[in-house]
Amino acid sequence: MSFQAWFELIASGLITGGIYALIALGLNLQYGLMRVLNIAHGEFLMLGAFLTWAAQTAWGVSPLLMIPLSFGVLMAVGLLVHRLTFRRLTRTSPNLDVFEARGLMVSFGLMFLVQNFAQMLWGGELRGYDYLTAPVAVPGMAGAQFAANKLLLFALALLFSGALMLVLQRTLLGKGVRALMQSPTGARLVGIDTERLHPLMFGVGLGLSGVAGCLLSMSYTISPAMGEPYTVTALIVITLGGLGSMAGALAGGLALGVVEAIGMHFTNPSLKSLLSYGVFIAVLLWKPNGLFTRTR
Amino acid sequence: MKRDWLILIALTGWALALPHYGSDFAVSLALSCLMYAALASSWSLFCGATRYLSLATSAFFGIGAYTSALSLEHVPFAVAIALGAGVAALVALVMGAAVLHLRGTYFAVLTFGMTELIRHAISYWEKKVSGTVGRVLTVVPERDTVYLAVLALAVLALATAIVVRRSRFGLALAGIGADEQRAQTLGVDTRRVKTAGFALTAAFAGAVGAAMSVRWTYIDPVTVFNPFIGFQTVLIALIGGAATLWGPVVAALVFSLLAETLRLQLPQLYMMALGLLLILCVLYLPGGLASLRLPRRRGAAR
Numbered sequence: 001m002s003f004q005a006w007f008e009l010i011a012s013g014l015i016t017g018g019i020y021a022l023i024a025l026g027l028n029l030q031y032g033l034m035r036v037l038n039i040a041h042g043e044f045l046m047l048g049a050f051l052t053w054a055a056q057t058a059w060g061v062s063p064l065l066m067i068p069l070s071f072g073v074l075m076a077v078g079l080l081v082h083r084l085t086f087r088r089l090t091r092t093s094p095n096l097d098v099f100e101a102r103g104l105m106v107s108f109g110l111m112f113l114v115q116n117f118a119q120m121l122w123g124g125e126l127r128g129y130d131y132l133t134a135p136v137a138v139p140g141m142a143g144a145q146f147a148a149n150k151l152l153l154f155a156l157a158l159l160f161s162g163a164l165m166l167v168l169q170r171t172l173l174g175k176g177v178r179a180l181m182q183s184p185t186g187a188r189l190v191g192i193d194t195e196r197l198h199p200l201m202f203g204v205g206l207g208l209s210g211v212a213g214c215l216l217s218m219s220y221t222i223s224p225a226m227g228e229p230y231t232v233t234a235l236i237v238i239t240l241g242g243l244g245s246m247a248g249a250l251a252g253g254l255a256l257g258v259v260e261a262i263g264m265h266f267t268n269p270s271l272k273s274l275l276s277y278g279v280f281i282a283v284l285l286w287k288p289n290g291l292f293t294r295t296r
Numbered sequence: 297m298k299r300d301w302l303i304l305i306a307l308t309g310w311a312l313a314l315p316h317y318g319s320d321f322a323v324s325l326a327l328s329c330l331m332y333a334a335l336a337s338s339w340s341l342f343c344g345a346t347r348y349l350s351l352a353t354s355a356f357f358g359i360g361a362y363t364s365a366l367s368l369e370h371v372p373f374a375v376a377i378a379l380g381a382g383v384a385a386l387v388a389l390v391m392g393a394a395v396l397h398l399r400g401t402y403f404a405v406l407t408f409g410m411t412e413l414i415r416h417a418i419s420y421w422e423k424k425v426s427g428t429v430g431r432v433l434t435v436v437p438e439r440d441t442v443y444l445a446v447l448a449l450a451v452l453a454l455a456t457a458i459v460v461r462r463s464r465f466g467l468a469l470a471g472i473g474a475d476e477q478r479a480q481t482l483g484v485d486t487r488r489v490k491t492a493g494f495a496l497t498a499a500f501a502g503a504v505g506a507a508m509s510v511r512w513t514y515i516d517p518v519t520v521f522n523p524f525i526g527f528q529t530v531l532i533a534l535i536g537g538a539a540t541l542w543g544p545v546v547a548a549l550v551f552s553l554l555a556e557t558l559r560l561q562l563p564q565l566y567m568m569a570l571g572l573l574l575i576l577c578v579l580y581l582p583g584g585l586a587s588l589r590l591p592r593r594r595g596a597a598r
Contacts, residue, residue, distance in 0.1 A: 037401050088579055100401050101349055105534065105578045108527060112571030116564040232412070235405060274420055277413040284406050285394055 009261055015150050017257020018157035019212060023230055024237035024249040025161055026208035032181045032244030033201050035096055036086060036103040040110035041234060042227030044074055044206045047114065048213025049222040050122060056129050056217075063131050063218050067156070067211055074210030078203035081110065086202065111228075118224040128221035149219040156215055160208065165246055177201060181244055229273070236280040300458050300541060307545075308451050315440050321556075327443055327511070329552035331504055334450040335525075336532040336544035338500035341457050342493035343530075344538030345469040349404040352391065354526035355411035356384040356498040360505025361520040362418065365431050368510065373437045377445060377506045384502020385495040387414075392494040396487070399476075408523070415521035422517065430516030437510055445507045453500050457541055469493050501529075531570065535577045 027041045048070040055061040055069075085106050093099035135145040168174035176197060179187040188194055212230075216222070237256055241248025256276070263275045314326050335353060343350050360380030368376045395406045422428050437445075460466035468489045471479035480486050509515050528551070536547030558566035 035401075037405070085575060085579060092579075092582070097400055101347070101404075102578050102582065104349070104401060104404060105530075106575050109571040109574035109578070112527075112567050112574070114571075116567040116571070120564040120568075232409075235409075239405075270420060270423070274413065274416045277409055277416060280409050281406065281413060284398075284402065284409070 009265055010258055011146065012150075013258035013261030014254055015146070015154045015257070016260065017254035018154045018161070019216060019253075020230075020233050020237050020257055021250045021253025022157040022161050022212045022215075023209060024234040024241070024253050025164055025246060026205040026212070027231075027234045028238045028241075028244060028246060028249045029164075029177075029201055029208075030205040031238065032246075033177060034086065034090075034103075034198055035100045036107065036202070037100070037235075038110075038205070039104065039107040039231055040114060040227075041107075041205075041209050042229070042231030043111050043114035043118075044077065044227075045209040045213035045216070045230055046118060046222065046224060046227040047077070048074055048210030049217040049226065050118060050127075050213075050224075051210070052214040052217045053127055053129060053222060056131070063214060067214050070210035070214045071207040075203040075207035078206030079199050081206075082199040082202040085110075087199070090198070111231075115224055115227065122224060124224060126221040126223045128217070131218045147219060153215045153219055157212070160211055161250055164204075164208065165250070168246060232280075233276060236276055236283075239280060239284050297458065297462060303542070304451065304454055304458070308447070311447050312444075315443055323439065323443060325552060325556050327446055328555065329549050330443075330446045330450045331508055332529065332532055332548035332552060333545045334446065334453045334504050335501060335529040336536065336548050337450075337457050337541070338453040338497050339529050340533040340536075340538040340540075340544050341453070341460060342469065342497040344533060344540075345466065345473050346490065346493065347473040348396070348399070348490070348494075349530070350407045350494070350497070351404055351523070351526050351530065352388075352407035352411050352498075353501050353529045354521055354523050355391075355407075355414050356388065356501035357505035357508075357525050358415065358418070358517065358521035359384045359387055360502030360507075361509035361515055362431075363502070364506035364509050365433055365515055368433060368435050373441065373445065373510070377449075377503050380506025381499040381503035384505070385499040388495040388498030389491060392491040396490045396494060408526075411521065411523060411526065415517050418521070419517040430514055430519075433510055433513050433515070436513055442507060442511050446504065449500065449503050449507060454541070454545070456496070456500075461541065465489065465492070528570070531574050535573065535581075537583055539583070 023041065023045060027038060030036050030038050030041075051070050051073060052063050052066040055066055056063055086103065089099060089102055089106065093102060131149055135147055168177055176187065176192045179190070179192055180194065180197060184194070213222075216226075233256065237252040238249050239252075240256060241250070241252030256279070259279065260272060260276060264272055267275070311326065311330065315323050318326070335357070339350070339353055342348070360377075360383070363380040363383045364376040367379050371379070391407075391410055395403060395410070398406060422430075460469075468479065468484045468486075471482070471484055472486055472490065476486060505520065509520065512519065532547040532551050533544045535543075535551075536545070537543030554569070555566065558569065
């Protein structure tokens, strides 16, 4: 294989990996902070994708404009969902283990609800639109070409992932969130308001999945059933990176994208899901706390 | 306990009589009800008692279905069911050895992942090696034979649950559910008890899969490994009350009625109702339907 072929292969892996990372970050934020393993995460991504598609085809709204819009809409949905379900769950569950199990069941319910709602509303077929499909040559790499929308997708996915991590690292809000992740009781003792941070971060997590869906709809076809594979991928990514670790999710996402691209190139595409489930189970059995976590 | 046996015998008698006077529709309704009663009560036998949330039911169901599809041309129906149960239990032993040391969300997610892995592996194998997508079952027993087989399995599952609840084994399972470390300290070999319980659940799911596969006459990995079978089992057990004996049976009845009336006309609405019910049930009835009746017995049930 030539150098250029390798470059294209790894770059296309990184592009998918960037999206994986963005999805996984949102899921990880919810799990790390609240112990809600949101199986319905991919369904909200699908909602973001369909919102973008509907606005694009009906009124010709630019997908770029839909990024903040779908973030806003899904964040509102997230706040509502949290208020209706998880707030009550937090109050009534006797301990964290029970809360985790119940939260998992609630998110399974959400998955059925949202996915079938979309299927009823939009039907089951594949949909899509054209946006920036012209190929762009990468400077310095003679002949290596990528569709413009994929490059944009990668850049924006990295931008939003970076922005989230920056917010968590640098701002007072982020400090509060990190404190809650490290020790819920300790954080509450120093006056961090769980009642406000939990819904907010749940909303941000869903908002990010909306953004990811919006980005995905620019270069891939969408359908009501598209969410589930992405949920599984995001689960794999956060197990790779360690549940609750943000940098791990970013690295895990990019790594999984590359592993998938290379694996698919050398075996065959129908092995893709077999490959990712294989990686997932192997990692969970071998290192249940994630590849990148140091043992304390 | 005596009352449980009496209820079981009465229900069995009623179910036995059904094919003689009921319409085809009533029998198929009863069949799906029995299937979910068997699946849900065998699921809660292990998962309800130990509170290990297994999502692997559809894996064992599918394995049973495939075993019976492959073996039915060579052996009688009853042997095929036993084979399905055996193979599923064997897979559960291997799977259990790998995952039963993990708890909570990890266990649930891993069992789900393994189910999907098995499904994709079998799809891939069928496509590449056998060169087929699904399998048509040519030798199929009569409707009443299938009904009786599933009825027998449901009764067996409930009888096992009644017996196990009062046995040392069942108490060990409940002890693990209450506090695993304490159970271990008190001398329960938790690893062996958990593996045995998991295999027992799997054997029932495999047997039900083997018996139901002949009902469909055509099977492919997407139908028999449908994760939805697993979800619905968990849902029925949870809504009925996973720690109770009769809760899952009542919930299975309600769900089969709901499924048969809604699913054909409005499949999406049915799924949405299912999701909503699950959420409402977890939020407002965490002990299941069974916790609604007679609060004085709650102390005894725990």
